[in-house]
Amino acid sequence: MSSSDQHKGSDVLDVQDRARFEQLVLPHLDAAFNLARWLLKSRADSEDVAQEAMLRAYRFFRGFHGGDARAWLLQIVRNTCYTWLEKNRPVELMTEFDEELHLQPSASPETLAIAGANRERLTRALETLPPRFREVLVLRELEGCSYKEIASITSIPIGTVMSALSRGRQRLQQALTHSSPQEAAREL
Amino acid sequence: MSCDYTRSVLHGYLDGELDATRAAEFERHLEGCRECTTVLGSEESLRSSLQRSGLYENAPVSLRKKIRAGLDAATTSSSGMRIPAWRWLAVAATILMVASVSWITWSRRAKDSASTTPFTVAEIIDAHVRSLQPGHLTDIASTDNHTVKPWFNGKLAFVPPVKDFADEGFPLVGGRLDVLGGQNVAALVYSRRKHIINVFVLPTKEPDTPIHEPGLRQGYQWRHWRRQGMEYCAISDVSDSDIYELAQLIYQ
Numbered sequence: 001m002s003s004s005d006q007h008k009g010s011d012v013l014d015v016q017d018r019a020r021f022e023q024l025v026l027p028h029l030d031a032a033f034n035l036a037r038w039l040l041k042s043r044a045d046s047e048d049v050a051q052e053a054m055l056r057a058y059r060f061f062r063g064f065h066g067g068d069a070r071a072w073l074l075q076i077v078r079n080t081c082y083t084w085l086e087k088n089r090p091v092e093l094m095t096e097f098d099e100e101l102h103l104q105p106s107a108s109p110e111t112l113a114i115a116g117a118n119r120e121r122l123t124r125a126l127e128t129l130p131p132r133f134r135e136v137l138v139l140r141e142l143e144g145c146s147y148k149e150i151a152s153i154t155s156i157p158i159g160t161v162m163s164a165l166s167r168g169r170q171r172l173q174q175a176l177t178h179s180s181p182q183e184a185a186r187e188l
Numbered sequence: 189m190s191c192d193y194t195r196s197v198l199h200g201y202l203d204g205e206l207d208a209t210r211a212a213e214f215e216r217h218l219e220g221c222r223e224c225t226t227v228l229g230s231e232e233s234l235r236s237s238l239q240r241s242g243l244y245e246n247a248p249v250s251l252r253k254k255i256r257a258g259l260d261a262a263t264t265s266s267s268g269m270r271i272p273a274w275r276w277l278a279v280a281a282t283i284l285m286v287a288s289v290s291w292i293t294w295s296r297r298a299k300d301s302a303s304t305t306p307f308t309v310a311e312i313i314d315a316h317v318r319s320l321q322p323g324h325l326t327d328i329a330s331t332d333n334h335t336v337k338p339w340f341n342g343k344l345a346f347v348p349p350v351k352d353f354a355d356e357g358f359p360l361v362g363g364r365l366d367v368l369g370g371q372n373v374a375a376l377v378y379s380r381r382k383h384i385i386n387v388f389v390l391p392t393k394e395p396d397t398p399i400h401e402p403g404l405r406q407g408y409q410w411r412h413w414r415r416q417g418m419e420y421c422a423i424s425d426v427s428d429s430d431i432y433e434l435a436q437l438i439y440q
C-alpha cells in the first residue's frame with residue numbers, strides 16, 4: 001500500500017461498495033477518531049477531520065484491494081490530519097525536527113514519576129511530544145499496531161519504527177519527569 | 189547510558205517484534221546488564237500506565253451518524269449527484285435502444301396484425317353503420333346471454349363468448365350474424381346510455397394481444413384485440429374510455 005493508492009481518482013460507489021465499506025472499513029471508526037484526536041489534540045477538530053477522512057476513504061474505496069483495512073484507513077486519517085495541521089497549525093509541525101535528546105534517561109526517578117502518572121498527566125505529557133513521536137506511541141500503545149502496520153500508516157521505513165518508538169518513549173518519560181512536582185503532587 | 193541495546197533492541201523486545209534468535213540474544217544480555225533491566229522495567233511501567241489510563245478515545249455517536257449520512261449522499265442509489273455524464277449517456281443510450289427495439293417490434297406486430305386482420309376498418313365501420321339501420325341491429329334480441337349464446341350454435345363454426353355486463357353499465361342487447369371480409373362473424377350488441385356498441389367476434393389462430401390503441405374514423409372509434417383464439421373488435425360512437433372499459437370486461 002502506497003500513498004498513491006489514495007489518489008487513483010474517485011469512483012462511483014454503489015450499494016455493494018457501500019455494504020463492503022460498512023463491513024471492512026467502518027468498524028475502524030474508533031481507531032480513526034482516536035488517531036485524529038491525538039494528532040490534533042482536540043475532540044471537536046477530530047470529529048471534522050475523522051469525518052472528512054472517512055468520506056475520502058469511501059471515495060477511494062475502489063483503490064483498496066483487500067488486506068489491512070485498518071492500516072489503509074489510518075493512513076488516510078493521518079494524511080488528512082497532517083494536511084489539516086499544515087493549514088491550521090503550521091507551527092506545531094515545525095517543532096518536529098527538533099528532536100535531539102540531550103537528557104539521558106536515568107532509570108529510577110522516571111519509574112517513580114510514571115508509577116504516579118494519571119490520565120491527565122499522561123495526556124499532557126503525550127501532547128507535548130512532536131506529532132511524529134506522538135503518533136507512533138498512540139499507534140503502538142493505544143491501537144496495538146505492529147511495526148509493519150505503523151510503517152505502512154506513517155510511511156516511515158519499518159527499520160525506523162523501532163527507533164522512533166524508542167525516542168518517543170524517552171521523550172514521554174522526560175515529559176512526565178519534568179512536569180512540575182507541585183503539580184504532580186496536587187494531582188495525586 | 190552507555191548500553192547500545194537500550195536505544196533500539198530493547199524496544200523491539202518490549203514490543204515482541206524481535207525474531208526468536210535476537211530475542212534470546214537480548215535475554216542473555218539482560219542477565220548481565222543492570223541498565224537494560226532497569227530501563228525495561230521502566231518502559232513496561234510506562235506502557236501499562238498508557239494502556240490502563242483510559243486514553244483511548246472512541247468516536248462519538250454523533251460522528252457515526254454524520255458519516256452514515258455522508259456515505260448515503262456518496263452512494264449512487266441514494267443520490268444521482270455523483271453519477272458522471274458518461275454514465276447518464278450510457279443510461280440514455282440503453283433507454284433509446286430498448287425504446288427503438290420495442291418500437292420496431294410493436295410496429296412489426298402492428299403490420300402483422302394489419303396484414304392478418306381479415307377485415308378492413310372500412311368494413312367494420314360499414315357493418316356498424318348498417319347495424320344501426322332499423323331492423324338490422326339484432327337477429328336475436330335478448331339481454332340474456334344464455335339465450336344469445338345458444339342462438340349462435342349451428343349458425344357459426346365457432347362459439348363466441350357471450351356475457352352480459354348490465355351490472356357494469358353495458359347491458360347486452362342481443363346478437364346477430366354479420367359478414368366481415370367475406371367471413372361470417374358474430375356481432376354482439378351492447379348498449380351504453382342509449383348508444384350502441386358492436387363487438388365483432390371471429391376465430392383466429394394468431395396469438396393473444398393486449399387491447400390495442402384506439403382507432404378513430406368518421407366519428408367512430410374502435411378497439412381491437414385477440415384473446416384465446418378469438419379476434420375482437422369493439423366499435424361505437426361512444427367515447428373511447430367507454431369502449432375500452434367494455435373491452436376490458438370482455439378481455440377478463
